[in-house]
Amino acid sequence: MAWRRIKSSVLVPVENESGAALSLEVARSFVEHPAEIHMLTVVVPPSSVSPGVIWGTVDVNTVLSATEAFLREIACTHGFSEANIHVRLGTAGPEIARFAAEEAIELIVLPSRGRRGFDRFVLGSTAEQVVRRAKCEVFVIHPEHGPD
Numbered sequence: 001m002a003w004r005r006i007k008s009s010v011l012v013p014v015e016n017e018s019g020a021a022l023s024l025e026v027a028r029s030f031v032e033h034p035a036e037i038h039m040l041t042v043v044v045p046p047s048s049v050s051p052g053v054i055w056g057t058v059d060v061n062t063v064l065s066a067t068e069a070f071l072r073e074i075a076c077t078h079g080f081s082e083a084n085i086h087v088r089l090g091t092a093g094p095e096i097a098r099f100a101a102e103e104a105i106e107l108i109v110l111p112s113r114g115r116r117g118f119d120r121f122v123l124g125s126t127a128e129q130v131v132r133r134a135k136c137e138v139f140v141i142h143p144e145h146g147p148d
Contacts (some may be wrong), residue, residue: 007106018113093129
């Protein structure tokens, strides 16, 4: 696979706004138009024993709608209102790689939290899972260093 600077589709997995801002900035440098950027958040389905589920105020559709609104707000705030917004249920690492394959994504741009030692062992690393599973190029940004 030959490296090309300009991509036709770039995926930015979003967990929080600060990581999204940096990832979107980097992703923008790889596309000709913001509409070629896909923003994705993977959420864990609400547990059947969660208070909101028990009281009937929260269900899967509520969670998906709220997450989509969150992504749209981030996109608009950072000047990416034309980006494609996606929300999936599941486990982040595998679901990000699956989405990238299904949508023929050329590049995934995601931040790494930079966990070390026991935290990384216990919690794992979404970035590491994506790098291992993705069939496309992956650009990992360390939060302390940015895209240098």
